[in-house]
Amino acid sequence: MSTDVDVSPPAADSERRRRTRERLMDAAFEVFAEVGVHTASVEAICERAGFSRGAFYSNFESKEELFFALSDREVDKTLARATDIAREVFPTSAPNGEDVAEVVRTMIQFVRGEANWHRIVAEYRLLAMRNGDIATRYLDFTRRLNERVGDMLETITLGAGLRFVGDIRLISRTLIALSSAITEEQMLVGEGATGAESTGDSLDFDAIVAYVHLVTEPAED
């Protein structure tokens, strides 16, 4: 009995293990987006990832734990991508007034491109409505997103010789709310094959640009 009785927690962060977890999260992202978190069975996730349930339970305690790990990963990815896009749209040159509309357009197209992520966020929010812990996590996510967007807007408008009338955080929240509403509606219109009558009275890009114009004014040097 010379050695300590090393019954320590499996220690456990091998490269192999890390990649298994990644693959499981990738699969979960797809399956969650397709059928929803509740409907998705652990079995289905494993099948998609090419693993058995044994692998799953060796890496995660439950579907919920996986969901949170996945959420954290995707939140970071999303924020990072948003930042990248902001940099891309404004390489170095200062934007002008026209660019603000272009930026809004880019932002919305970005959101729309993340339809699957949008579905998962919608479910995230729904879970948060019934569970305080999840609500805290979700609010933290939205807070971070809001700050990021707020910073972007500030940079953009300053560069464009504009300034926002009122609290920029409030404005960025409003913009996010409107973008989300647009994205959701367009996803829904895409789902339901409602032909003609859906055109016309829907929120769209122009509504946001109009809003931006309403809340900006020339900066006084």
Add this chain to the structure above:
Amino acid sequence: MSTDVDVSPPAADSERRRRTRERLMDAAFEVFAEVGVHTASVEAICERAGFSRGAFYSNFESKEELFFALSDREVDKTLARATDIAREVFPTSAPNGEDVAEVVRTMIQFVRGEANWHRIVAEYRLLAMRNGDIATRYLDFTRRLNERVGDMLETITLGAGLRFVGDIRLISRTLIALSSAITEEQMLVGEGATGAESTGDSLDFDAIVAYVHLVTEPAED
């Protein structure tokens, strides 16, 4: 064999039957709001209603059918109540400019009072994101709601000697989107016991009033 072989569908709309269906829908509304449509078992709904599953399957084909019946019922109820409230706020006298803010406040408080219905709508929307038929139903609901709110706004502002700058339907959609965002956020803040840091940068009533002021102007006779 003189009589026709009357194997016709159970015919079936007795008063007793109707009331059973109502009680089941009442129970379902509660249970859906509490734990969500997916999580709610037929068993749980029946228990809440004081019936057995036999009664359920005698009245509905599935939980989904119940959900749709319930949705239709609640949509009608909600629209009716919204109309009532509008009438209550403007008995006969024409509102003035100040009243517009009051109306917005009333509207938001109304929405907030319907927290359970809001949870169910959020889930409705989520289901719609993955199913075309549900999407069609959901869009029809939102379209009706939008029209109703648009009419209310038009009446209100005309009476107040104001008019909206731009398409009123677009504006009412925007208002609805903002109200919903506010309601959701406040529900979430209520859930997560996130003490101090949640104050400050959230969308609130003032944001909507500000928006309303932005999009209205005195009517030119």
Add this chain to the structure above:
DNA sequence: CGTATCCGATACACGAATGTATTCGATACA
């Protein structure tokens, strides 16, 4: 090479929910 350890696969036991088939009681009607 041999051996120990890690990690994913397999097998199993259990619980939960569904839907149906049948029974039982109440109500309507002659």
Add this chain to the structure above:
DNA sequence: TGTATCGAATACATTCGTGTATCGGATACG
């Protein structure tokens, strides 16, 4: 009062998902 019908209760078979306990193969390391 007797009888037929309607509607809810009960009992049952089945499916599906979960979680655990055990097994087996690969890899690292002496």
